[in-house]
Amino acid sequence: MNRTVARVDPDGYARRCEERRRGRKVQLCHEDEGMATLYAYLPAGIAATIYTRVDRVARRLRSRGEERTLDELRADVFSDLCLGVAGEVEPPRAEVFVYLDFLTWAGLRSEPAELAGHGPIPAQLAREIAANATIRRVIIDP
Structure with missing residues (x-):
């Protein structure tokens, strides 16, 4: 469509x-058992770049013998980047x-x-x- x-x-x-772009936002939804969901409503190009960066770092960690699942690694990499506690991380670059x-x-x-x-x-x-x-x-x- x-x-x-x-x-x-x-x-x-x-x-x-452009109207949708002006509606960009981040929302926090509290879940059960000490968890929460963080939603980011972003322009598609930015969201794809963020996801690609997180995925690239997580896959690199996984290939180095990391035992966490790829989903766990993505969540941890995303958290570290947002909190500014990430170790040495490549500059933003994505293949879009x-x-x-x-x-x-x-x-x-x-x-x-x-x-x-x-x-x-x-x-x-x-x-x-x-x-x-x-x-x-x-x-x-x-």
């Missing part, structure tokens, strides 16, 4: 995405795949792009992500 809406009304879709056509990338049109694992994103957001990325070119002929 989002893909169709984004293609039919890219400007309206971009406006609605954004698929956009050349004319949209160049700013000559505003076709929605595709954020892998998420779905369509407005052209402007795709250009922002691409502006701070290492570009790998894949040329296709539709």
Whole structure:
């Protein structure tokens, strides 16, 4: 559904995405047995970058013989990063795949792009992500 809406009304879709972006927030929900859930409602590109960073560090720890599960490691790495107690950690870097056509990338049109694992994103957001990325070119002929 989002893909169709984004293609039919890219400007309206971009406006609605910006409205959602203004609604970003973090929430705390208390659970049972001394646990809680922390929700972060973030722009998709930022959330994907955070998750990729946490996952990369957790997998590296796991490959070094760590006995905690990958989920436990992700939770612990995330906590350490948020609390500022993480040991030596690589700077933020993630591999996020954004698929956009050349004319949209160049700013000559505003076709929605595709954020892998998420779905369509407005052209402007795709250009922002691409502006701070290492570009790998894949040329296709539709």
